[in-house]
Structure formats: structure tokens, C-alpha cells
Amino acid sequence: MSATSGIGATTELTAAFSAAVESKNVRFIKVSIVNEALIPDLTIPISGTLLEDLEKLQSTDVLKDDVPAYVLTKLDDPPADWLAIFYVPDTAKVRDKMLYASSRAPLLRSLSSTTFTDSLFATDKTDITPDAYKAHLRSKDAPKPMSAQEKEMEQIKATERQASGVTYEGSHMRSGPVGWTWGEGVEDALRNLDDSEESALVVLKLDTKGETLLLDSTSNPSADELGSKLPQNEPCYAFFAWPHSFVSPPRRDIVFIYSCPPQSPAKFRMMYSSGCLTTPMQAKPLFAKSNLLARKVETSEPHELNENYLKDEFGFKSAESKPAADENKPFARPKGPPRRR
Structure with missing residues (x-):
């Protein structure tokens, strides 16, 4: 297991993501690591379905062929859920690969994991085409094979629920x-x-x-x-x-x-x-x-x-209370010169 990098999200990123969740009209937020901080690098609005909008990620103006990035992606259904795309190309520098790999957890933790119901790992831009995303969904929905121990535990849980009369x-x-x-x-x-x-x-x-x-x-x-x-x-x-x-x-x-x-x-x-x-x-x-x-x-x-x-x-900051212009302020009497000894 890789250790976390200690890199955190900037207030600019948390504010941008909160605004995107509120507005519901942002499809992608590209997140980059700059000066050891997670910042919003690019915001792309919704213009079609998710599959249609995924084509935009193929542009070199959005993702470079050798530079890692995170792409926070708003799903169509359910509309309140988001997909986290971790783009770390094979051609990236080793240091960048390690840095982005170790910063995944802090990123999701700072933006709340409950919003991200799915994640996708890409080592090439062909991994985030519409067809690649469809294949990802098919793989995700396929039943996962269970080991003998997992099957045994599942049977024990089912027996306990039945015995306790839980409906x-x-x-x-x-x-x-x-x-x-x-x-x-x-x-x-x-x-x-x-x-x-x-x-x-x-x-x-x-x-x-x-x-x-x-x-x-x-x-x-x-x-x-x-x-x-x-x-x-x-x-x-x-x-x-x-x-x-x-x-x-x-x-x-x-x-x-x-x-x-x-x-x-x-x-x-x-x-x-x-x-x-x-x-x-x-x-x-x-x-x-x-x-x-x-x-x-x-x-x-x-x-x-x-x-x-x-x-x-x-990150809510209330406005600092300011005294009214006509508010009577106590007069501070100036100090006199120090006594001579």
C-alpha cells in the first residue's frame, strides 16, 4: 500500500467543487498538483451526455499524453453522483507517478468520498473513451467471484439473519x-x-x-x-x-x-x-x-x-462585524511622557 503524500486540497479546489455540485452544470474538473497542493486546473461545462462529453478528454488542451491529472466527473445517473478519474500515463515521469498515486486518498477525503460513487484508473487516454467507459461499467456490474471463505461467511450471515427474524x-x-x-x-x-x-x-x-x-x-x-x-x-x-x-x-x-x-x-x-x-x-x-x-x-x-x-x-467565513460610522467610540487618552528619575 502506498503512503499518502501529505498534499492537500486548496480552498480554491474545495470551493470550485462545492460550486459545481450546487450548480449541476459542470461535467469535468481537472485537478493538478502544483507547488505540492491540489488545485482546480480546468473546468468544463456539460454540453451533452457523459459518453458524448468524454470525447473532450482526448484533446491535448485538456490532458497531456505524459502528464498525470485527476478528472472529477459528474455522472448523468444518478445526477448527484461523481466519478473520479485517475489519469497517470505510462509515459509520465516516475516522480509524478508516485506523487499522483499517493495523493488520491487525500483528494477524495478532502472533497468527501460519499459524492464519488465510482472511480476509473487510466494509463492512456484510450482508457477514458466512451467505449472504454462502457467496458468499465460492464466489468463493474459483473458479479465478482467469491472465495470459499467468503461463501462460508455469507452463509453464516444469512443464517444469523434468519434466526434473528429480521425481515x-x-x-x-x-x-x-x-x-x-x-x-x-x-x-x-x-x-x-x-x-x-x-x-x-x-x-x-x-x-x-x-x-x-x-x-x-x-x-x-x-x-x-x-x-x-x-x-x-x-x-x-x-x-x-x-x-x-x-x-x-x-x-x-x-x-x-x-x-x-x-x-x-x-x-x-x-x-x-x-x-x-x-x-x-x-x-x-x-x-x-x-x-x-x-x-x-x-x-x-x-x-x-x-x-x-x-x-x-x-470553509464558511462570516463577515467580520464592523462598527457603524456614527457609532460613538470611547476616546483613548494619549499617554504622557515618561517620568524623569
Whole structure:
């Protein structure tokens, strides 16, 4: 496994990607590493279907034959999802190959992995033609062969579910992407979160077997009260509806939070970690009115979450308060000369 490079995304890149997600009219964002930072190098708007727009990547004005790049690509279906193309040509310099290979994880982490539902690795521009992408989709959808051990584990899980009487029927028992079910009240709580106009919080926990996602609590804390409403000694997921005016026009964002205090048992840390990407993806279709932010919040110190934390995490900067021109200011009396001794 290659080590990460330590290279991070610039605020320019995170802002450009957030704007593209909001506008829904950007097809490609080319990302390059310049001065040990990830920057947006080129933005290409949508002009046709994804297959039609892929032809634009063949131009040397977009991708060079011997220079690596990342290409963030908006999908047609589902329209909110993105594809990450990692273009590292065989003819590139060895140092560049290593640098781009080790910076993949920081790139996705800084832009939120939940938005990227697929990835494609290309060593030549022929790997990202429309026909090559169709072949990629066929390979992706093909059933993967299972080893004998994997088949045995699958049979054990199926037997355990059958023995526990877990059913998968009805909207109140929605099946999660990692095999979990949604307990009663979870879906309704998330829909109510979207319907409201004020700040609201839904806290979810896994049952002791790690099979069902249960509704733990709902409340209406302010952003500054958020940390006090999360469990302090055990892991949880949370969705926080956050109305704010740090952008124009004001909006109401939904923040997905994965909290895992350090004293949490190793078993639960592993279970929660395995679903921290797929859980918000599962909930995303329920949010018709509010915007589920692409980046998630991960913390081991839930008490530290407040409005300043969220502002820093998502790059929102409120305008500095300035005194009015006619505001009476106290007169500062000048200091006299120092006494002689």
C-alpha cells in the first residue's frame, strides 16, 4: 500500500467543487498538483451526455499524453453522483507517478468520498473513451467471484439473519448498503429532518449485533449546542440540519456526522467505520428540500462540535462585524511622557 503524500486540497479546489455540485452544470474538473497542493486546473461545462462529453478528454488542451491529472466527473445517473478519474500515463515521469498515486486518498477525503460513487484508473487516454467507459461499467456490474471463505461467511450471515427474524419488507425496515437494516422510525425521522425549517438533529446507533441501524434520539439544538447532544462515550451517526447565512442566499444544509470516542470498543469502531460512507448515501434520496453537504464530519471528541467548528470544517467565513460610522467610540487618552528619575 502506498503512503499518502501529505498534499492537500486548496480552498480554491474545495470551493470550485462545492460550486459545481450546487450548480449541476459542470461535467469535468481537472485537478493538478502544483507547488505540492491540489488545485482546480480546468473546468468544463456539460454540453451533452457523459459518453458524448468524454470525447473532450482526448484533446491535448485538456490532458497531456505524459502528464498525470485527476478528472472529477459528474455522472448523468444518478445526477448527484461523481466519478473520479485517475489519469497517470505510462509515459509520465516516475516522480509524478508516485506523487499522483499517493495523493488520491487525500483528494477524495478532502472533497468527501460519499459524492464519488465510482472511480476509473487510466494509463492512456484510450482508457477514458466512451467505449472504454462502457467496458468499465460492464466489468463493474459483473458479479465478482467469491472465495470459499467468503461463501462460508455469507452463509453464516444469512443464517444469523434468519434466526434473528429480521425481515426486509416495508419502508420502516429499509436495507442498508452494508447489509444493515433501518429500524422503525429512522426513515420518518430523516424525512422530518428535511421537512423542518429550523435546526434539528437525528442520532442513530447500531444494535449490539451490528445488523440494524436504530433511532437513538431526535432534538432541535442550535449549532453551538450540537456537541452536548451527541453520545460522549460511544460511537454514533448523526444528521444535523443547519440553517445559516454564511453564504448568499442563506440556506439550510444537512451535515452527516460520524462520532467515535477513543474509548469505544474495537468491534464497534470497525462496524461504524465500515458504514460511514454508505450511510449518508442511503439517506441522501430522502432529502428533497435541504442540501446534504458532500463532506462529512468525523470526530473522536463529540463535545468539540459547535458552530465555529462547522464553519472551519466547511470553509464558511462570516463577515467580520464592523462598527457603524456614527457609532460613538470611547476616546483613548494619549499617554504622557515618561517620568524623569
